[in-house]
Amino acid sequence: MNEGHRRSAVVVGAGLAGLTAATGLAAHGYAVTVLEARDRVGGRTHGIEAAPGVRVDAGAAYLGDRHTELLALAADLDLKTTPTTMLGASRFALTPDTPDSPASPDSPDRPARPARPALPDTPGAGDEPATRDGRFPPLDAVALGDLFERLTELTDAVRPEAPWLTPDAERLDALTAADWAEQHLTHPDARLFFPLFLGEMCAADPADLSVLHLAFYLRSGGGLRYLNAFAGGAQQDRIDGGAHQLCERLAEPLGARVRLGEPVRAVHQDDRSVTVHTDRGAHRADVAVLALPPLLADAIAYEPALPAPRAGDRTARGCAIKVHLVYPSPLWREHGLSGWSVNARGPLLSTVDDSPGGATPAAGIGVLTGFVTGAEAHRFGALTPERQRAEAAGQAARLFPMLPEPLGVHVTDWLDDPYSRGCYAALLGPGDWIRTGPTLTRPHRRVHWAGTETSTAFFGLMEGAVRSGHRVVAEILARA
Ligand SMILES: Cc1cc2nc3c(=O)[nH]c(=O)nc-3n(C[C@H](O)[C@H](O)[C@H](O)COP(=O)(O)OP(=O)(O)OC[C@H]3O[C@@H](n4cnc5c(N)ncnc54)[C@H](O)[C@@H]3O)c2cc1C
Structure with missing residues (x-):
């Protein structure tokens, strides 16, 4: 030079x-x-305009205190954070899929996937959503504890800076998370919860990522507890505005x-x-x-x-569709509910209160964000916009019966977006790492x-x- x-x-x-x-x-x-x-x-x-003058995050939204370089960048850019609101009890609709629920069509550019097995009855979960303090689902605590322990063992063993050098890396990289669940999860509640957990964590269908990638992803993000948590975790805050x-x-x-x-x-x-x-x-x-x-x-x-x-051939797209439902106010809060829900049936596999202003909401608006992830995103993504809005609004009304008809329903489908191909991120499949x-x-x-x-x-x-x-x-x- x-x-x-x-x-x-x-x-x-x-x-x-x-x-x-x-x-x-x-x-x-x-x-x-x-x-x-x-x-x-x-x-x-x-950002999309959910109501006149109100923009919401149709893509990434949440961050935590360990996201130090992002927080420094936000401060440099004069942007503030606001706590993600989690005030009140959670709702859980964990009645498993029934054989007559709509099938997930396979996307045209991937191999046909086997139908999801019908899940047996879940103790403590009926057709009516359950209300619980905190975020722990009303499922068998021992079975879920065992699932989390097994995942933590995998996560602790991974070498985050070089996952391919993890002990037993070849075997773990050859196995999908679905294979792993089949081998290790015997309790129906653990089997029910695992795909929901993966959908929430990385917008993944368990068949789409290797166990090595799953373990790496959890470790890279600060561990299972940190990644999954709101207060004190990776979803603690949002960027104000x-x-x-x-x-x-x-x-x-x-x-x-x-x-x-x-x-x-x-x-x-x-x-x-x-x-x-x-x-x-x-x-x-x-x-x-x-x-x-x-x-x-x-x-x-x-x-x-x-x-x-x-x-590689098995590198998959993370599959996420975000749905914003707009109401005159975060009405669920007046009924002691946080807006958080976890659901075994779609389209909204989880919901969260994303109202502008956080705990002191801006006047005249409440925003409930629904996440449609993994295999369910393929089914929902193929519906007409009218049908998508009707399904999302109907499910929100069943979860939060105090809600009126939404003022607006905004669907952001990242699935076939030609300039993302992987949301939240690419999923490393068997052999990739x-x-x-x-x-x-x-x-x-x-x-x-x-x-x-x-x-x-x-x-x-x-x-x-x-x-x-x-x-x-x-x-x-x-x-x-
Ligand atoms: C629905 C959703 C929810 C998410 N939630 C969170 C969250 O809560 N917290 C969090 O931390 N992260 C979250 N993420 C992930 C986060 O958004 C990404 O990790 C991050 O934004 C990726 O930034 P990037 O610059 O690496 O890639 P990108 O943002 O994908 O940037 C790549 C850019 O390249 C452009 N491009 C592509 N191809 C070409 C080409 N051939 N020529 C020119 N330009 C091209 C694209 O248009 C794009 O602008 C979420 C993502 C989505 C979609």
């Missing part, structure tokens, strides 16, 4: 990882261009250097530079940062070719990798995305 040559970088993807990287490189004097496929920044953080503001504010000072509506098609490089091609032109730079989920990184053509694909783990962050000459799926700490979360952005800046500065 010539003396006096101003270094340059092209960043692909204007999500949290890409924009953190671009900001860091610009601060170190790099001429930066960010190429973003969508017509907005933010990627998997996204919405997490989507993070990327909007990061992008502001970059101005016209962020180019929207420019999907990257190809990356060519030689000894002197790297050239990133979109339909509108070519962008040449000293280095490129690809801040994309692995399935999307593989959709780009590389010259020279990547030594190995970033994803052993094959891709060792090269996850290894640069391909001038191409460096970022994105939450490259972070072994807080993988899949906003914190992981921000950390990956910082890591890639340090990596590029070290090579200069």
Whole structure:
């Protein structure tokens, strides 16, 4: 590189990882261009208008006190956090699936999956939702305790910074979480709860991820208890006004250097530079940062070719659809309910109070967020919008009978979103960690990798995305 040559970088993807990287490189004097496929920044953080002037998080929302780099970023951007509201009792509708419940159609691009077995009757759960203090479901406490102990054993044994080096990694990586459940979970309540837990934790159907990935994911996120908890855990807070503001504010000072509506098609490089091609032109730079989920990184053509694909045949998309139901106020609170529910039947497998303003709600609005995850997301995603709204509103009314008709129902379907392919994050399937783990962050000459799926700490979360952005800046500065 010539003396006096101003270094340059092209960043692909204007999500949290890409924009953190671009900001860091610009601060170190790099001429930066960010190429973003969508017509907005933010990627998997996204705000939608739920009511006039009220935006809610249709993508990522929750964070905890261990998400230190995200919290520091929020503070830098002058954004505050607000506690996630969990005031009052929970509702549980844990009557298992019956054989005549609607089948989950298989998505066209994956192999047919076996029908979910009908689950036997669950002691303590009838057709009427049960109300309980706290969040522990009315299921057999010993069976659930045993499930959590087994998961904790797996989680403790994993090597979070290098899961492929975990003792017994090959065997654990060959096994799906569904295989593991089949082998280890005998009590019907544990079998009932396991897929609900996975849906909530990582928007996964147990057939879609390896046991090694499950153990890694839980460990990477701070352990099962931390990941699952609200107060004191990973869901403790939200960004006041919405997490989507993070990327909007990061992008502001970059101005016209962020180019929207420019999907990257190809990356060519030689000894002197790297050239990133979109339909509108070519962008040449000293280095490129690809801040994309692995399935999307593989959709780009590389010259020279990547030594190995970033994803495999069994790498699956996490499957999440978020539903926001808008009411005149968080009425459930007046009845001693928190808005939290867990449900064996869809579409809303869990619900949470996401009313703006937290514990002191903004006047005139209550927002209940429903999560449709895993296999259920495929069934629900295939319905008409009218049917989706009717099913979601009907289920909310059964869970919280005090609710009137919602003022609005907003469905955000991430399943077939061409620029995410994996929500909350990509799911590493059988063989993925052993094959891709060792090269996850290894640069391909001038191409460096970022994105939450490259972070072994807080993988899949906003914190992981921000950390990956910082890591890639340090990596590029070290090579200069
Ligand atoms: C419904 C949902 C709920 C979630 N909940 C939480 C939560 O509560 N807490 C939490 O911490 N995390 C949560 N997450 C996960 C979190 O959103 C992600 O971990 C994080 O936002 C990922 O950031 P990223 O920059 O790595 O990737 P992304 O945000 O996916 O950014 C990648 C960017 O690249 C762009 N792109 C893709 N292909 C191309 C191309 N060829 N050319 C140019 N640009 C391209 C995309 O449009 C996108 O903007 C959730 C995600 C979803 C969807």
